Amino acid sequence: MSAHLRRTRIIATLGPATDVPGMLKRVLAEGADVVRLNFSHGEADDHRARAAAVREVAVELGREVAILGDLQGPKIRVERFAEGAVHLEVGAAFTLDCRPDAPAGDAARVGVGYHELWRDVRPGDTLLLDDGLIALEVIDVVPQQVRCRVLVGGRLSDRKGINRLGGGLTVAALSDKDRADIRLAAELGVDFLAVSFVKDAADVEQARALLREAGGDAAVVAKIERSEAIGALGEIVDAADVVMVARGDLGVEIGDAELPGLQKKIIRETLERSRIVITATQMMQSMVESPIPTRAEVLDVANAVIDGTDAVMLSQETASGRHPEKAVAAMRRVCLGAERQFEAGDDFAPGREPLDRTDQAIALATMFLSARIGVRAIVALTESGATARWLSRHRSSVPIYALSRNVRARRRMLLYRDVFPIEFDPHDVGPTQAARAAIQHLFDLGHLAEDDRVILTNGDHTGQLGGTNTLKLLRVGAGGLAIGLGDL
Incomplete structure (x- = not known):
């Protein structure tokens, strides 16, 4: 058995770089657990082809791979320039033209995609363009025009983003394109759907309702990238299945x-509310060009792991970088190194949520015992993966093997830290026979050895959603036989 299994999950964004023949297989073989389809780029057929390729390669590799569809969201952007780009000089006047029929831009003005921008800003506001590389001070606002002075100049090209320092732009969370992409996500059967620029719980619920209406059952990811989301963080976390710390636009706004500090706050609050958390954006940005990360990037990834993030995400590094597979390999090594640096039992504490579910109470008792009596593994027989999620909310010193016959549940569990989903169908046998078969299965796979002690959780009725109500302490006997322990 492996001395240490990687507990933190890796998300790799697909793009032109992973479309190269053989590259997707190498990226998955290096350790990507989840792949991201970025709906901000490419056409629907591009995403269809990539999703199909992922399912095909996963079968070749004999493993589960989950797919995350990421909505573009209502990112406010400048429109196009007549010459493709301009250079803005410090102190120069520059107007943001909010008319739907604004002409192609030049060094004096450019159209914007959000035609109500002039209603949201006031003189004295600072607008940040192209992720903060360009800064404009609002001097005057008239109907359909925002007149500015350039504070920080430089090259500005087509379709660059606009943020207001401090937030406060009222654009809706879901655009018409997003609604179409939600239907595409349902068609592709993605396992996770990320909603961009969430400002409150209602944005999450609206996306979930549209997804269910389209026939999709993906878990919903709330991306925290607007300053308004910080004030509503608790309600957003409660409404979502997963939270993403999207550091690009969030860093620009705040x-x-x-x-x-906010990254740590979001991770902590998400874990306390028993949700899953992803840390994303520029984690190994230098590897878009370089075959190795910088020391600062290594520390960035490691700190997120030590803080308890469930997953770390690669964006441009794998989508369009020169070394997609090396970026995944580097992230895997850093995760493994960081995981070895802390003691899992040091921070055992229950989450905020009341124990109003039996499976949640069983999970809490399991983690309490695991931290104190010394076992080789935790084994959860689960239909939906709910028990595995409760188990994963506490740092574990041992792997959590989640056995399920439900492929959708297994893919969703690929984002749960410390959890290793394994296909297992108890064939409608009783709970005792299912428990014995599960231990035998893990023994045969090489995950357990003779004399290992394990904690097993299951329910009175196999295959029942939310039915976990039993905890057993077992020892692995000769040939993988499960034996009950009379003494600790």
């Missing part, structure tokens, strides 16, 4: 100095 300022880089505030970002590290």
Whole structure:
């Protein structure tokens, strides 16, 4: 058995770089657990082809791979320039033209995609373009025009984003394109759907309702990237299945100095509310070009792992970088190294949620015992994966093997830290026979050895959603036979 299994999950974004023949297989073989389809780029047929390729390669590799569809969201952007780009000089006047029929831009003005921008800003506001590389001060606002002065100049090209320092832009969370992409996500059967620029719980619920209406059953990911979301963080976390710390636009709106503390706050709050958390954006940005990460990037990934994030995400590094598979390999090594640096039992504490479910209470008791009596593994027989999620909310010193016959549940569990989903169908036998078969299955796979002690959770009725109500302490006997323990 492996001395240490990687507990933190890796998400790799697909794109032109992973379309190269053989590259997707190498990226998955290096350790990507989840792949991301970025609906901000490419056409529907591109995403269809990539999703099909993922399912095909996963079968070749004999493993589960989950797919995350990421909505573009209502990112406010400048429109196009007549020459493709302009250079803005510090102190120069520059107008953001909010008319639907604004002409192609030049060094004096450019159209914007959000035609109500002029209603949301006031003189004295600072607008940040192209992820903060360009800064404009609002001097005057008239109907359909925002007149500015350039504070920080530079090259500005087509379709770059606009943020207001401090947030406050009222654009809706879901655009017409997003609604079409939600239907595409349902068609592709994605396992996770990420909603961009969420500002409150209602945005999450609206996306979930549209997804269910389209026939999709994916878990919903709330991306925290607007300053308004920080004030509503608790309700957003409660409404979502997964939370993503999307550090790009969030850092632009709140300022880089505030970002590290907020990242830790979001991770902590998400874990306390028993949800899954992803840390994303520029984690190994230098590897878009370089075959190795910088020391600062190594520390960035490691700190997120030590803080308890369930997953770390690669974006441009794998979508369009020169070394997609090396970026995944580097992230895997850093995760493994960081995981070895902390003691799992040091921070055992229940989450905020009341124990109003039996499976949640069983999970809490399991983690309490695991931290104190010393076992080789935790084994959860689960239909929906709910028990595995409760188990994963506490740092574990041992792997959690989640055995399920439900492929959708197994893919969803690929984002749960410490959890290793395994296909297992008890064939409608009783709970005792199912428990023995599960231990035998893990023994045959090489995950357990003779004399290992394990904690097993299951329910009175196999295959029942939310039915976990039993905890057993077992020892692995000769040939993988499960034996009950009379003494600790």
